[in-house]
Amino acid sequence: METTFPRLLLQHAAQRPEAAAMREKEYGIWQALAWADLARMVEHIACGLHQAGLARGEHMVVIGANRPRLYATMLAAQSLGAIPVPLYQDAAAAECVFPINNAEVRFALAEDQEQVDKLLEIRPQCPQLRGIWFDDPRGLRHYGEPGLQSVDALLETGAKLARDNPGLFPAQVEQGRPDDVAAMFFTSGTTGQAKGVVHTHRTLLDRAHAGAEFDRLTEREEVLAYMPPAWIGQNIFSYAQWLACGYVVNCPESAGTVMIDLKEIGPTYYFAPPRVFEALLTSVMIRMEDAGAIKRRMFHACMDVARRVGPALRDGKSVAALDRVLYAVGNVLVYGPLRNNLGMSRVRVAYTAGEAIGPDLFTFYRAIGINLKQLYGSTETAVFVCMQPDHQVHADTVGIPCRDVEIKLSDNGEILVRSPGLLKEYYKNPQATAEVKDGEGWYRTGDAGFLDAGGHLKIIDRAKDVxxxxxxxxxxxxxxxxxxxxxxxxxxxxxxxxxxxxxxxxxxxxxxxxxxxxxxxxxxxxxxxxxxxxxxxxxxxxxxxxxxxxxxxxxxxxxxxxxxxxxxxxxxxxxxxxxxxxxxxxxxxxxxxxxxxxxxxxxxxxxxxxxxxxxxxxxxxxxxxxxxxxxxxxxxxxxxxxxx
Known part of the structure; x- marks a missing residue:
């Protein structure tokens, strides 16, 4: 795509200035942030970072949960040509040392006291880390460490510079190019030291648009952003696709309120790894254990019907008239209330990815009328490689290759992918880059699988684990x-x-x-x-x-x-x-x-x-x-x- 994330922000702000870009729940109340207000916030943070010395091509760490000012800081860094590096907010302090030193990070944004404490703890091992800003000031009033400031102070400094130099921010955004590096994500390190995966504006936005076209996403979607921003799955759904489509991203109050917030927002587009769907199902089963005997019998009888005919109905297949009637009754008594209780009554499309989902678990959600689908991808592929079309959803496959993706199998059954969304490189690691990406642009996924007769990809397991x-x-x-x-x-x-x-x-x-x-x-x-x-x-x-x-x-x-x-x-x-x-x-x-x-x-x-x-x-x-x-x-x- 011939654009960048900051340019898309300014485009939305110009076309729909008063429309909600984000919502954040604070003290039990949802607060909306309009596109025009977000663009102004990004400009002021960018000018503040420019004044602090953040340079084009430099990395900046962002660590915390999904918060408007964290998203604005990532956009501000990108506006200056710098590269945001989101880190996992639940990582131990020692785990942050390698990425900060590997990327030679001088500046960081921390959400709250917990994240500030981590960064201050490792400062002796990361002597170049000179500037730390925090979003939530609670508990930090008496901190006097050098270089530690609030985002409010950063905004104030930036607002003054923006007033004195109104052309600074637009000029910086204009310098950005689609093939500039947009972000770096560190891999989860399943098999060893984490690696920095480098992505450009072009790779991330190309895959964001490919996914949006596949499911006909519009600016009317509602998304709940509750997974770590450092995970590319959350980042692509609530950042890349958010800016590509212009829909509303909602930030829950805390990890403990996600289920309540989910019901209040009623997202239309939902994304979660299998472990979240497992936890939701477990909570349902615990509640059913506590229910009375009549309610339990009704639940199990309706679920028997749902498992038998629900997936077929979801896929638009023909079902016997009696089964349709029984399912309709079950929908009134069980499935509808259950979807509502899970916060999924408005979900138009839900995806799971990150690892394989159990077929029984997957079928359960489709059986109760939730359009849950699987997709296949990774940090290195900017997520979208294969997706399941509506009415072609199988529990044992992950869909067909989406736009501009090629797939082939190596001699040992490993899946190879060629896509416009492939990583540029592993940061400072040419050997690792060469091991996974050949001269013809084929990426080795490390997964074993095959394409079935219908062109759907079936994953067996990680190639090394089979x-x-x-x-x-x-x-x-x-x-x-x-x-x-x-x-x-x-x-x-x-x-x-x-x-x-x-x-x-x-x-x-x-x-x-x-x-x-x-x-x-x-x-x-x-x-x-x-x-x-x-x-x-x-x-x-x-x-x-x-x-x-x-x-x-x-x-x-x-x-x-x-x-x-x-x-x-x-x-x-x-x-x-x-x-x-x-x-x-x-x-x-x-x-x-x-x-x-x-x-x-x-x-x-x-x-x-x-x-x-x-x-x-x-x-x-x-x-x-x-x-x-x-x-x-x-x-x-x-x-x-x-x-x-």
Whole structure:
């Protein structure tokens, strides 16, 4: 696209000055910010940053949740030709050192006291970090560190410079070119050190427009921005597509109010990774556990109808007249109220991406009338590679290549992509760039999959994770884990089995769901570790595993991947402990190494195993959690042979 993000901002401000660009909830009240007011804010911040010395081509860190002034700061940096680098707000201070030093960052914007404290803590390791501005002043009144200022002070300085030099900001915006670097996103570091993914205005806006055209997005859409801005998924939906389409982005008051805010806004365009949809379904199932017997029976009867005919109706297929009537009744009694309770009554299109979603989980949402679809992409591809067209949605595929995308498979089954949205490079890492992007512009995704007869892409797993059992049958751990995570009592699962004679699994229970289940049965417990090792909880998880095994027995390729043994971990997997990435993806190699004693016990035939694990608390202190974990066998089933 022959434009830039700041130019699009000024275009919206000129064409629709009074229309809402953003809304922010503060103290329980939604406050709207018009396009003209946003453009004025961006101009003043840009002039303030210019006065501070932010130069063209320089990087600037932005760390915090979705807030209008954080978005305005990213636009202001881009207006000056500088490059915003959003970082994860829940990252530990030490995790910020590498990106800040790697990108030679001198200036940063922090949302609040928590983020300011992180940046001040690492300043000795990042001596070039000289200017820090904060948005929320609470708790910072008595801070006197050099270079620390409020955004209000920055705006005041910038407003004065803008009045004295009215042509400064327009001239800076005019210098920007589509092929200038627009942003840098650091990868989640699933397999090692994070890398800075460099994207231009052209790559990000091309993919933003491709996605918008695919789903006919307009300025009338409403979006709730609640995922970390550092994740490119959130960034493309609430920043790139926001400026491409001109719709309204809504910022929730806090992480704790997202569900309430979701219901109040009623977004028309919704995006979340599978873990959010898993959490929503778990909350529904917990509420149904608490409901009366009549309501529970009605819910399950209506859901049986929904699973049978809901996806077909959603895809515009023909359904028997009686089933249509039954579904309509279910819509009045269950599905409609449920959509409303989830805040999705107005959703026109919802997407999930970031990792594979379990087919059962995916089908549940489509069954109750939510147009949930999958898309395929990554940080390096500016998200949009494949998307599912309406009426061509399959639980086991991620759609067809969207505009201008080419896909081919390497000899070992890895998916290769060529697209206008590909990264320019990995910052200061030409070797890593050359490893994933060849001279003809093909990008190696690291995913294994294939195109089916209808041209839809099917992902099997990460190429490095797909293995073989000792008997040669395929082992796809993510597929097994996703099936387990459909059950509300299972929050996370890690399957092992590559080059071994059978599959074993380490499970995290969902503390809320299992705690609610235990309380209803008068089962006392003293915390996560105690609850996880109750024999009754093991029986509950065993039942989930055996249902998955029965399902796998009917899959010719994966019947050999049934789970033979399992244990329930004594602690929840945590990004602060290095077990998950900041986007909550399992760091499989790290976990296998950290819990090697448990893996050995699973395969060594033991019935229990003692383990002590170091953990990091939210306040930065470290401690340890120890327990003797039970190990249990699960029933497996003979493969179901397809009829000849």
């Amino acid at each position: 293995g073989r059992l000792a008997d040669g049958s395929m082992f796809a751990p993510k597929y097994i884990e996703n099936k387990l995570k459909f059950f509300p009592h299972v929050k996370e699962a890690v399957a092992v089995g590559d080059q071994r004679d059978r599959v074993c699994v380490m499970v995290n229970i969902d503390f809320d769901a299992v705690g609610n289940w235990a309380e209803k049965r008068n089962l006392p417990y003293a915390g996560y570790t105690d609850l996880a090792q109750k024999i009754e909880v093991y029986a509950l998880v065993k039942d989930c595993i055996e249902k998955v095994n029965a399902d796998l027995a009917g899959d010719e390729k994966l019947a050999g991947s049934q789970v033979h043994r399992f244990l329930i971990l004594h602690k929840e997997l945590d990004a602060d402990d290095g077990e998950l990435t900041r986007t909550n993806k399992v760091r499989r190699g790290f976990i296998a190494e950290k819990y090697q004693v448990l893996v050995d016990a699973l395969y060594g035939g033991k019935s229990e195993q003692y383990i002590e694990t170091q953990v990091k608390f939210e306040d930065g202190r470290t401690g340890s959690v120890s327990a003797t974990l039970k190990i249990m066998d699960a029933r497996t089933f003979a493969p179901v042979r397809a009829a000849a």
